[in-house]
Each structure stands twice: as C-alpha cells, then as structure tokens.
Amino acid sequence: MASFKVTGGRKLSGEITPQGAKNEALQILCAVVLTAEPVTIHNIPNIRDVNQLIDLLGDMGVKIRRLSESSVEFDASQVNIDYLESETYKAKAAALRGSVMLLGPTLARFKKGRIPSPGGDKIGRRRLDTHFMGFMKLGAKFNYSAEDGGFYEVDASHLTGAYMLLDEASVTGTANILMAAVLAKGTTTIYHAACEPYIQQLCKMLNRMGAKISGIGSNLLTIEGVEILGGTEHTMLPDMIEIGSFIGMAAMTQSEITIKNCKIPELGIIPDVFRKLGIKLEFRGDDIFVPAQEHYELENFIDGSMLTISDHPWPGFTPDLLSIILVTAIQAKGTVLIHQKMFESRLFFVDRLIEMGAQIILCDPHRATVVGFDRKQNLKGIRMSSPDIRAGVSLLIAAMSATGTSIIDNIEQIDRGYQNIDTRLNALGAEIVRI
Numbered sequence: 001m002a003s004f005k006v007t008g009g010r011k012l013s014g015e016i017t018p019q020g021a022k023n024e025a026l027q028i029l030c031a032v033v034l035t036a037e038p039v040t041i042h043n044i045p046n047i048r049d050v051n052q053l054i055d056l057l058g059d060m061g062v063k064i065r066r067l068s069e070s071s072v073e074f075d076a077s078q079v080n081i082d083y084l085e086s087e088t089y090k091a092k093a094a095a096l097r098g099s100v101m102l103l104g105p106t107l108a109r110f111k112k113g114r115i116p117s118p119g120g121d122k123i124g125r126r127r128l129d130t131h132f133m134g135f136m137k138l139g140a141k142f143n144y145s146a147e148d149g150g151f152y153e154v155d156a157s158h159l160t161g162a163y164m165l166l167d168e169a170s171v172t173g174t175a176n177i178l179m180a181a182v183l184a185k186g187t188t189t190i191y192h193a194a195c196e197p198y199i200q201q202l203c204k205m206l207n208r209m210g211a212k213i214s215g216i217g218s219n220l221l222t223i224e225g226v227e228i229l230g231g232t233e234h235t236m237l238p239d240m241i242e243i244g245s246f247i248g249m250a251a252m253t254q255s256e257i258t259i260k261n262c263k264i265p266e267l268g269i270i271p272d273v274f275r276k277l278g279i280k281l282e283f284r285g286d287d288i289f290v291p292a293q294e295h296y297e298l299e300n301f302i303d304g305s306m307l308t309i310s311d312h313p314w315p316g317f318t319p320d321l322l323s324i325i326l327v328t329a330i331q332a333k334g335t336v337l338i339h340q341k342m343f344e345s346r347l348f349f350v351d352r353l354i355e356m357g358a359q360i361i362l363c364d365p366h367r368a369t370v371v372g373f374d375r376k377q378n379l380k381g382i383r384m385s386s387p388d389i390r391a392g393v394s395l396l397i398a399a400m401s402a403t404g405t406s407i408i409d410n411i412e413q414i415d416r417g418y419q420n421i422d423t424r425l426n427a428l429g430a431e432i433v434r435i
Contacts, residue, residue: 003409004422007431008381008402011292012255014428016246018238018262019045019419020070023320024198025236026098027175028205029053032062032074033105034179035209037231042071045239048416052096059083059092081106084114090151100128101172104179107140107156117150128152130166130173137164138177138184161186161225169194169219169313175202181223182211188223195219196314197237197266208232237263242418243288244270244321245393248328249425250290251279252401257428259288268315273325276307277332295374298334310339319343320390326350327394330358330379331401332372339367349391352384353398356406381406389417396421400430407435 020043029050032039044050046069054072058064060083063075083089084106093099094116106113132142132152140156161184166173174194179202181188193199195217203216209232212224243262250257251274264271264283271281271288278296282289298307311319319342326338330353340346344365354360356379359371381404386392392414399406408414411434414421422432 001409002411003407003435004396004399004411004414005433005435006381006396006399006406006408008379008400008404008406010400010429010431011253012250012257012425012428012430015258015260016424016428017260018242018246019047020236021045021198021239022047022049022241022417023171024201025050026053027101027172027198027202028234028236029057029074030098030101030105031179031202031205032057033060033076033079033102034109034182034206035229035231036077038073038075039209039231040067040071040073040233042233042235043238044070044072044236046070046419048412049096049098052092053098056089056092056096056099059088079110081110081112090116100131101176101179103131103135103152103154104176107135107154107159107180108183111156111159113154113156115152117152128173130168130170131176133167134164134173134177134190135180137162138180138188140180156180159184161188161223163189164191166190166192168192171196171199174199174221178202178206178213178221178223182206182213182226182229184225186225188225190221190223191219193219193221194313197240197268201234201237205232205234208234237266240267240270240318241320241390243267244274245324245397245418247274247279247281247288247290248324249397249400251277251293251296251328252331252397254292254294255290255428256292257290258284259290261286262288264288269317270321273309273317273321274328276309277325277328277336279328296332297374298329298332298336298372300334306335306337308337308339311341319346322346323349323390323394324397326360326368326370327353327397329370329372330360330398331375333374335369335371337367337369341366346388346391349387349395352382352395353379355382355384356380356398356402358398378403380404383407383409385409386411386413389413393418393421396432400425400432
C-alpha cells in the first residue's frame, strides 16, 4: 500500500490540463462491446479504474491496439462470452464497480450477461435495482445468486422496447439500459433518465454507430431499436471533477493557476457554486484562470440565511464535488452547510479534517456544517488514510494547505480517479512524494 508524503504551505503556479473524464470513460469503454467493428477512443485517462476495465475487455477477447498514450482502438469482433463464467472474470469484475455497465452491451449483442457484485468506493449503499428493473422492462429475466459472494445473471433472449419510468435518475443505470435498448426490437422510452454530459456523450457516440436515440440532454429519452451497430471514433470530455478539484486546490493554497481546455459549456453550474464560496474565476476562451486569493467570503442567500450547498441530479450540482467544496470552505470567511443527499458514508472523512484543526460539525451522515477560518488559522499536518477517490483528493488539498508534513495512506484510492496527480501537481510547485 503506497502513501503520499505532503509538505504543506507550497503555493502553486502555472498551467494544468485535466484528464479525460473518468465517469464517461467507464461507460464509453463498455459500449465498444456493442459492435463487431473497430471503435477508436481518444482522451482516455490513465487511471486505475479505467486501466482495469481495459484489461477486463482484453480478457473477454476484445483486441486492443494503443495508438498513443490516450488513444486506443478496440475491436470486439471476437468476444468470448463464455469468459463471463470464469473465476478470473469474477475476481476482476468484482474489484471494479464500472464492470456493471458491461451488462447492457452483452445483453444487447449476446442475449445474456453475468456480473459479480461490483466493488468501488465504500461511500454507502449503491443499489443496482434501477439497472435490473430497466432490463426486466425490456423483457430480460433476472436471477441473483448469493453464493460465492453474489452473482447477477440476466437472460435477454427477446429484448423488446418498452416505456419505463426510472425510480431514480441513475447515471450508470441510464447508460446500462440505453446500451441494452439500442439493439432491442421496437421503441424504448426512458423517463426520469439521467442527463449528465457523460450520458449525452454516450448517446452521441451510439448514434454515430447507427443507433436512433432522441431527447439527448433531457430526462426523456426515446430509443428506436436497430439490428446492428457499426464502428466510430469518439473523444471524451475533460474530467469536470478534476477541474473542480483544481479550483478548490488553488483557492486553499492561495495559488494562481490556469486550467486548460475545460469545455466550459459542459461544466453546468460547477463554476457558479465555487463562486458562491467567494472564489474568483476568469474564463479565458476555454481555459479557467484562478487568481491567487488571500481571502474568499461565502455568500449568503438573498434573505440573509446561511448558505447551503447540496447535490442534485444533473443539471444540479454533482455529488462527486461536495467533498472538494467542503474542504475548500475551511479557509473561507463564513459558514456553510454541506448536504450530501446521495451517499450516507461520504462525509465520514471529516474526522480527519477535524483532527487537522478544521471547524466542522458533522450533523448526521448526510450533513456537515463548516465554519471557515478566513486564513486566521492554518490546518496542521497529520497522518491519515484515503477512504475513497474524492475524499482522498480532499485530504490531499487539506494537506497541501496545512502547516507541516502530512502522510496520506491508501493512495491507491486516489490513483483510481486521478492520473499521475503527484507528478502533475509537483510540476506546479507542490511537494508530494510517493512512498
């Protein structure tokens, strides 16, 4: 298990380019299984979760040809569907939550699918009901076996289009159902669908492959089933979570940085939420310039009441950035309530921030109140462990702004979602040593 040794108090300066979007990559890569023709994907992030999924695709028989560091051609013309029965598949798929999105493509093309209970962040319950309810609406038969750690098996011999109202706007659930529906007979209507930019990207890619999806960008998707899909070329968006992480990092460390090639129109309200913390941002073309800020003051609501920041389905604020918002508020002037609605274990990392000296009240598993220092007191370095991807980077931001040295253990969690984060930040002036 690796660790980061972080020397705090270093100000950053320079330019940094965000990686390709992790959450988009996981569903886009699964979609290559839908066709026997080559699919070329660009701007693939070099992170653990994505690399594990690429390895899993290779084990399934997908031919993988690397064109460059971030571009790969996939040829799924000779998928070995029997591999899904193997112990190797079980072990690899169980370690990666993104593997659940292989179900939709394998159901659509091979009429069956099988996955073990998937892994991923330990941030609370992450049920799969939406996925399977959608598959069953399409006519699939579902079976769950609790033996050997749990296996989900789906038979989809006769997928037929249907109307469905999802019980939640699940991003991975919407992606999975979409990929199953594109090759089903007839028309599928998905109401209360997720409409994140990642889903929009997937829909656009599938349409280029020959699918017929309308309503892209809304929560009402209509899919007219086709018999076969062809190859295509696709470029992934920059990672909006990494962009938000860099904004918070710059504010906490009083650094001046430029975040390059951000695809700003795809960021939704993310920049506005950071502005509510008092952080100044300048859009320079498609770049975001964050000036060094000695102070930043939290806004109140119009009636003078305390600011609350909570997560919502898109186009609301993404839950993946609430941990970043929370840690950034530590040095703001004012008080904010952070309300994490989706996951009941995602705020538990604040114990480490409190140990570093932060003024945070954990109200319950979903809410925390942060009383900002306004730079009148610094956090102090401690030893801590990264519980999940986003909390890990939040702790890294705290350590970079703290007085003294911090050790962050279990940084494999950070590596799952952030590409060479230590090397890239050290190039801006950080002092992070991998030990």
